[in-house]
């Protein structure tokens with residue numbers, strides 16, 4: 102049996118890791134030659150403003166009374182800049198948004214294996230390619246660009262993470278901090294000769310990351326006064342910064358400015374998915390080498406109504422999709438544009454070549470089908486070069502754009518080259534393994550004989566059970582369990598557990614009060630009261646101890662565990678999900694009673710009152726029975742309830758893009774570890790409830806847990822097979838995360854359930870008796 106478990110573990114680990122090889126491989130390649138323009142650049146330095154979480158319409162759209170929020174940025178296209186909408190891609194989160202802006206590629210989905218925080222692969226960025234880069238902003242964003250840079254030419258200035266307290270203070274302070282620091286930096290530079298000369302070199306980049314708008318949007322929604330006022334503040338700040346730069350450099354006309362945003366935000370204050378409010382971000386570009394927005398009096402061909410809504414229909418709008426150089430923004434000769442486009446095309450073609458070479462090396466030569474042959478590539482490049490030499494720049498640009506399209510297509514082709522073959526192998530492997538487990542069950546545990554009693558009763562009972570479970574669990578409890586409920590009430594007072602219940606009931610009431618008062622206090626911006634915080638943590642700590650003090654009789658212990666968990670769950674709730682554990686526990690109550698009833702009608706055991714069972718009863722080994730068809734139903738229901746418990750309110754994916762509001766009773770300062778831990782526990786609570794119910798059923802029906810494990814294994818493998826086909830590597834992090842978590846959950850279910858069953862076993866059967874302990878102390 103041991104070898105079987107080890108083999109099973111191994112098989113599952115291999116299948117689990119396989120999705121990372123199949124779906125989540127890095128699209129990046131290394132070892133390309135950097136391309137340079139032979140012509141001098143129009144600007145010596147770039148100033149990049151990124152207003153995190155700013156929607157395009159929030160910036161451009163005038164208010165109902167006609168006034169404009171962002172006086173400076175909104176009117177730039179009128180005089181000295183170009184504008185457009187930049188279309189971001191899912192996942193619309195800060196990390197991939199900034200990676201796309203600054204490093205020029207779409208976030209690597211292999212980041213999924215590293216928790217999206219660490220750099221999944223080394224990448225090059227415009228900061229690294231610059232001579233010097235200075236960055237001010239959030240500690241969540243800046244370090245990833247400093248980390249990948251070679252040498253020490255990327256300088257970052259970040260505020261402490263505790264400043265991102267999104268509950269009580271004014272988030273726009275994050276932006277004023279950045280503006281203030283930049284001013285201070287240039288003031289001190291005037292007195293520092295070495296810094297002064299470095300600052301006047303070419304190829305410098307300044308990056309101002311402004312997180313206030315995003316934070317205000319999450320806390321107050323994008324229609325709020327806080328969000329809109331913050332846009333005004335950023336607008337004033339940008340205007341001030343421009344004057345600081347111009348003054349410092351003596352208006353030398355060599356500074357280019359770009360203002361944009363990494364992603365937008367939905368009306369309900371979230372981002373991550375592909376809604377237009379999340380993917381449309383503003384882009385305003387001005388300064389050295391930038392075309393001024395042309396006046397146009399013919400209608401522009403966009404199928405949205407933004408131009409009219411925003412009153413910008415007479416200024417040429419230039420939209421940007423990442424990856425390809427937007428030539429229309431450049432104010433330069435056709436020759437310069439053609440050379441730039443050529444360099445862009447060669448750069449992407451280089452990536453394609455490296456990717457193709459890698460694939461060729463790892464594929465058997467007769468199975469390899471090239472996407473674009475070497476001679477064809479050379480032909481494209483030669484043709485473009487010739488066109489530039491004879492001065493036919495427009496044609497050269499067209500040719501380069503076609504080449505870019507082909508090369509991008511080829512990159513995607515090679516990236517997914519092995520996917521089909523690998524997926525088929527895993528599917529076959531899965532099927533084989535599952536068949537093997539079924540055979541073992543049939544061989545060693547098959548007690549597939551007919552039930553001793555008449556068949557009609559159990560079948561009809563099972564039908565009723567299914568129906569009732571699906572339709573209404575409370576109804577079931579009323580019809581089935583009334584006598585048992587009376588039995589609880591009539592429990593003789595010799596157990597002191599009822600006394601233990603009283604504080605627990607009070608505790609749940611206190612939790613309700615704390616939840617309400619915390620949220621009202623946060624709404625009035627008074628922060629989290631210390632008393633509430635203390636009660637919350639005390640409740641959390643006591644929830645592990647209090648159940649152990651109560652009686653081990655079946656329903657007493659279950660009730661005690663439930664109340665301890667409900668208190669904690671309540672504190673972690675943001676809305677109606679607080680009712681979920683209650684509804685789930687009613688369902689579990691019904692289930693326990695039904696299984697007991699089925700057992701007794703089949704004559705499997707003497708009819709025993711459920712309330713008389715005790716968790717500490719040692720299970721008599723001689724009374725453990727052979728596996729029956731009924732047990733398939735039991736394990737099926739078990740898996741079903743585990744899934745319900747998991748997807749009832751949220752899952753791991755919702756931790757990836759979670760709503761911090763659910764931990765406000767415990768802390769309001771951003772701390773990913775504590776917050777993650779608390780949310781994890783919130784996700785686990787429904788599991789514990791189901792597990793406890795199952796423990797009760799094991800006790801009351803004398804089920805062998807090993808044979809049960811095999812059935813659960815087969816069921817979970819079949820589900821894993823299904824979810825394997827549904828894994829996605831494209832979409833919002835929520836989509837990707839959900840698809841992975843479905844697979845991961847099912848895969849790790851067996852291991853996870855074993856661990857959880859140990860925990861619930863302790864929770865249900867152990868008991869701490871305070872009096873006796875004290876005695877032991879004294880002797």
Ligand SMILES: [Zn+2]
Nearest residue numbers: 153154195363
């Ligand atoms: Zn962001």
Ligand SMILES: [Zn+2]
Nearest residue numbers: 154315319372
């Ligand atoms: Zn955000």
